Amino acid sequence: MRTIMSKNTGLNAIEIQCLRQSLGLTTEQVASITKASNEDVMAWESGEQEAPIPAQKKLLEIDDIIEMQVLNTSDGIEELFKKEPKRRLAFVVYPTQALYTQYNPEFLSTLPLTELYNAAAWRIKKECKLVLEVDVSLVALDAEAYKAYRADNGMSESRESRAKWAATQL
Template identity: 75%
Template sequence: MSKELGFNAIEMQYLRHSLALTTAQVAEIGKVSEADVIAWEAGEKPAHMPVQKKLIEIDEAIEMQVLNTCDGIEELFKSEPKRTLSFVVYPTQALYAQYNPEFLGTLPLAELYNTSAWRIKKECKLMLEVDVVLVPLDFESYKAYREKDGLKESRENRAKWAKAQL
């Protein structure tokens, strides 16, 4: 790709859709106005290269999560029979930020984490023949689950809670 030529209008729009982002969210990530994003997607002006690069970096981070997670699941099922897995997804940005501070740099919005979970679900079904169920985090239910068993907050305990929701 030359310095002059970036994504065309339709490519920008479909990249945004593939990440499940609104024009306002792309504007927030790229630190531009929503009007700029709308103009890019309408072909009225070229998209800023830094925004294109940031969206591609996010897409690549999601793909790495998908590959790494699917590799781990494949290893798990070499020794265990097929079963259903559950993944926690976050219905609000506040819950996502509270429970996933380690991802805020690479995946700054809950929607991006949830897009990653969606892609993992599809990859596991198609390639590994493993069923993955996406479970939205319900803070009150999760808190009650932890308190009942005296558990601390951890990724493993969120996974156990999600499994209990199936």
């Protein structure tokens, strides 16, 4: 879906639209991320305007960050399976921006929207199924159920605690 970006050649209208859709974003969210108007984004996607190179680069950078997360996570899962063979995993995803922000402050600079984190989780799920033959379930975080689980098991808040809770939801 990407073209090689030179000085004069960027993404065309359909490539901008496909990139936005692959990130799971609305035109309003792309406008917010690129500091453009929603009308501008719609004009980019219809071919009425060319998307500014900085906006294109921002979207491609986000896509690259997600791809790096997919590769790093898939590599980590592959290593884990060498030690402890499993064929089912659960990943926590966040149904709202507020929950994402509360539980993932460390990711806000790289993936500022829940949808981007969830797009990464979806790509990890596909990669694990295709390459590692592992079924990954995406489990929406239920904050109250998760807090109760932590209390019942004497656990502190951590990514590992969320992963253990998610595994109980399978």
